[in-house]
Amino acid sequence: MASKAIHAYYDDDDVLMLAVKKVKAAKHHIEEVYCPFPVHGLDKAMGLAPTRIAITSFLYGCVGLTVATLMMNYIMIEDWPQDIGGKPSFSYLENMPAFVPIMFELTVFFAAHLMVITFYLRSRLWPFKDAENPDPRTTDDHFLMEIDIHDNEKELRDLLLDTGAVEINIVEKNSH
Structure with a gap:
């Protein structure tokens, strides 16, 4: 079954952090954030459980x-x-x-x-594993926030534009 997701691109880690906080405050579930380098505090902002x-x-x-x-x-x-x-x-x-x-x-x-x-x-990393990165730019200079769409595409698009996203794409996600 294919579902839709929205990819919001950011070009600054501080803008990304503020965007994550605004999206979480609006009660949307962030599926994943792809970054070219570790962003301090992103795990807490996303509400991820601490590691053991x-x-x-x-x-x-x-x-x-x-x-x-x-x-x-x-x-x-x-x-x-x-x-x-x-x-x-x-x-x-x-x-x-x-x-x-x-x-x-x-x-x-x-x-x-x-x-x-x-x-x-x-992390399920082993030799010759294919990359799971949705866009190669996230290994260079862009940050990508992925959010699943549940009949709220217009609301999400407006919210993400308001948070400073430089590009927004709608993509098809394949469920495994």
């Missing part, structure tokens, strides 16, 4: 710290204990101050790499 990705970052860091601790205990204490720099290898706790840099590095390594993988999977 920081929680996963903490959990991935904990996994990295656990792997580092277990790895160093096995390698340096159980499997092949060595007297390095006068530090005896009787227990992990006695040697832990020397292992802090390794624990820190593996915590950051696991958090960073697993966060990138999580972001790509969550």
